Amino acid sequence: MKHKDSYSTPELLRIMGGLELRMNQFYTKVAKKFTEPEGIRIFWDSLAQQESVHSTIIYTLSNMYRNNPGMFNEIVEVDYATMSKIEDFIKTSEEKINNEDFDLNAALQEAFDLETLEVNDIYDRIIESPREPFLAVIDHLIESEDAHLNSLVEAILEYASSDKLIEKAKNLRATFSIHEQV
Numbered sequence: 001m002k003h004k005d006s007y008s009t010p011e012l013l014r015i016m017g018g019l020e021l022r023m024n025q026f027y028t029k030v031a032k033k034f035t036e037p038e039g040i041r042i043f044w045d046s047l048a049q050q051e052s053v054h055s056t057i058i059y060t061l062s063n064m065y066r067n068n069p070g071m072f073n074e075i076v077e078v079d080y081a082t083m084s085k086i087e088d089f090i091k092t093s094e095e096k097i098n099n100e101d102f103d104l105n106a107a108l109q110e111a112f113d114l115e116t117l118e119v120n121d122i123y124d125r126i127i128e129s130p131r132e133p134f135l136a137v138i139d140h141l142i143e144s145e146d147a148h149l150n151s152l153v154e155a156i157l158e159y160a161s162s163d164k165l166i167e168k169a170k171n172l173r174a175t176f177s178i179h180e181q182v
């Protein structure tokens, strides 16, 4: 069985740009669907906004690649399971929201599955050292992805109804505090 696939950087940036844009659309729609309590609507809106910034960053990276291809890795390996989930989300997110079973817990679960994908690893691999001119762009992207994973965990602990999902969020939060202590 194949565990990794190779992508050219322009192709990968195209896919990741599509993912960030799709996540923006997903969170925007979810924010319109789950408006109560106020805190959850604000949470979804802020995720939507961040995804919109991410897709702009990816667009900027694509332009940088065109002008400075030598500063980027030409080929990036991506875990097969991660890419399948990304492609599946891009194709099916719309119909998931429209499904009648799609409640607040399902929305939080979907967000959790997405935000725990190793997208930061992908962004890390697109540009490796020396990457000085682009460091700030990539670092901003990675920090922002980490920050909204943090806020997602808090939202799950507050609003999710599934014990299993709450348990997963707690486990993930435990790994955050380990990192903070280091």
Ligand SMILES: [Fe+2]
Pocket (backbone or CB within 6 Å): 020, 023, 050, 051, 054, 145
């Ligand atoms: Fe993102």
